[in-house]
Amino acid sequence: MRYLPATACVLALAANAALAQNYPEKPVTLIAPFPAGGSVDLVARAVAQQMSELWKQPIVVANRPGAGGNIGAEAVARAAPDGYTLLMGTTALASSPSLYAKLRYDLTRDLAPVSLVVTMSNVLVVHPALPARSVAQLLALAKSRPGMLNSASAGVGSSNHLALVLFNTMTGAGIAHIPYKGAAPAVAEVMGGHVAMTFVPIAAAVPPVKSGRLRALGVTGAARSATLPDVPTINQAGVAGYEATSWNALLAPGTTPRDIVLKIHATLVESLRAARVRDILVAAGADATGTTPDELAKFLRAEMVKWGKVVQAAGIKPE
Numbered sequence: 001m002r003y004l005p006a007t008a009c010v011l012a013l014a015a016n017a018a019l020a021q022n023y024p025e026k027p028v029t030l031i032a033p034f035p036a037g038g039s040v041d042l043v044a045r046a047v048a049q050q051m052s053e054l055w056k057q058p059i060v061v062a063n064r065p066g067a068g069g070n071i072g073a074e075a076v077a078r079a080a081p082d083g084y085t086l087l088m089g090t091t092a093l094a095s096s097p098s099l100y101a102k103l104r105y106d107l108t109r110d111l112a113p114v115s116l117v118v119t120m121s122n123v124l125v126v127h128p129a130l131p132a133r134s135v136a137q138l139l140a141l142a143k144s145r146p147g148m149l150n151s152a153s154a155g156v157g158s159s160n161h162l163a164l165v166l167f168n169t170m171t172g173a174g175i176a177h178i179p180y181k182g183a184a185p186a187v188a189e190v191m192g193g194h195v196a197m198t199f200v201p202i203a204a205a206v207p208p209v210k211s212g213r214l215r216a217l218g219v220t221g222a223a224r225s226a227t228l229p230d231v232p233t234i235n236q237a238g239v240a241g242y243e244a245t246s247w248n249a250l251l252a253p254g255t256t257p258r259d260i261v262l263k264i265h266a267t268l269v270e271s272l273r274a275a276r277v278r279d280i281l282v283a284a285g286a287d288a289t290g291t292t293p294d295e296l297a298k299f300l301r302a303e304m305v306k307w308g309k310v311v312q313a314a315g316i317k318p319e
Contacts, residue, residue, distance in 0.1 A: 020259030023083055027058040030086045033072025034154055035065045035182035039201035039284060043118055043248045044088040046280040050271035065181045068092045068155035070103065077105035081253040083260040087111065091246045092157040094303035098311040099157045101318035107304070113296035114250040114265050117272070118286040121221030121245055122163050122199040123228060125214040127190055130197070135218045135237035138197070142173040150176040152186035152198040156319065159246030160186060162307060163199035163220050165314045166244050167234070190214060201246070202227050202285030220244040227285045247289075249296055261293055 032044040041063060048059040064072035069092040079085035093107055105111070124135070132138040142149045153160035156179050164177055178195055180186040187204050189195045191213045200214075202225050208214040209228065218234035219225050222243050234242040250268055252261055269290040271277055281288050291299065 020257060020263050023260050023263055024055055024057045026084065027060055028055075028084050028086060030059050030061050030088060031064050031072045031076055032061055032088045033064055033066075033069035033090065033092075034158075035184055036063050037184040037204075038154065038182045039120065039203050039286070040088055040090055040183075040248060042203060042284055043281065043286060046277050047088075047117060047250075047268065047271055050274050050277050051267050054267050054270060066155075068096060068099070068157035068161070068179070070096055070100065070105075070157075073107075073111070074103075074105045076251065076253060077110035079253050081112075081255040081257070083252060083256055083264060085253065086114070086264070087251045088117070089249045089251050091159040091162060091303070091307070092155070093249075093251075094300060095157040095162055095307040095311065097304060098308040099316065099318055107300065108297075110254040111251040112254050112256045112261055113293045113300060114252055114261055115268050115293065116289050116291040116296050116299060117248045117250055117268070118281055119245050119247045119289050120284070120286040121202060121219050121225055122159055123202050123205045123209075123216050123220065123225070123231060124163075124167075124197065124199050124218045124234060125187075125190065125205050125209065125216050126197040127193050127195075128212060128215050129193060130215070132217070133215065135232075135234055135239060138217060139171055139173055139238075142175055146174055147176060149173075149196045150178050152178050152180055152189050152195040154183040154186055155179045155181060158183075159201075159244070160199045162310065163244040163246075165316065166242065166310055167199075167239070169310065169314050170239055170242055187214075199244075203283070206285075220246075225285050227283070248286075249300070265293055 030048050032041045034040045044061045052059045076087035151164045186198050190198050209216045216231045218237045272288040272290045
């Protein structure tokens with residue numbers, strides 16, 4: 001009788017290997033936890049199309065916005081661990097444990113890392129009527145009108161929100177935060193003149209900046225963007241040491257068999273090498289950055305610590 005557990009383990013491993021060999025046998029759902037039209041949606045659809053072609057199975061991108069990406073993340077965390085429901089996660093995954101008092105999933109337990117997909121910078125944009133043509137002028141304006149300026153975001157814990165938190169912490173600007181359900185509605189509110197500014201993904205900023213509906217003041221990353229080469233980094237614009245880079249990562253439900261995770265990983269990495277996918281990502285101001293599952297797990301732990309410290313320093317209390 002004492003050999004039964006070992007036998008059961010061997011049988012389970014064999015069953016998982018068989019599942020991975022035939023995977024996927026039906027359509028896969030890729031949940032994008034923010035609305036259609038934003039950068040997360042763009043990255044998810046570019047990757048999904050290429051992976052679908054390699055697998056000869058459809059990958060359906062489903063937008064599940066709300067709660068700073070946590071509605072979509074929870075849906076994947078609770079899904080069957082069979083590889084047929086995946087998540088295009090965002091920076092919000094790492095900040096949410098510090099921003100929400102009662103998350104209904106645990107990032108390190110309930111989601112299985114597959115690979116980092118892209119990293120990208122946001123760009124600080126303002127409504128053209130705002131009397132600020134540089135980061136220095138924006139800071140002077142904010143400090144002359146305490147509490148009067150506001151900044152839209154894709155939701156609490158989103159990269160737009162975190163970029164603002166870091167900006168306020170480093171400058172004392174005191175710019176108020178107004179969360180929306182995604183980057184697209186946040187940008188629309190700034191273009192409409194209802195909100196003064198936002199830190200928007202570069203892909204979403206290029207058309208309105210080039211048409212004059214928004215004014216770009218600074219890029220959040222360590223280097224200028226090839227898409228907006230005339231816009232300085234916020235560090236170059238006078239906020240020394242400022243850097244806030246966002247990312248997207250592919251994850252599966254937490255107990256998904258390792259063989260299936262590795263098969264998804266291999267297909268994703270191959271997809272990121274495709275010229276069509278790279279062209280879409282470059283145009284969006286995103287850098288393809290495939291990693292191993294273990295590298296992503298390590299990265300996520302570091303990001304949780306990093307943004308937890310930023311949230312604590314800003315004095316933000318969990319909701």
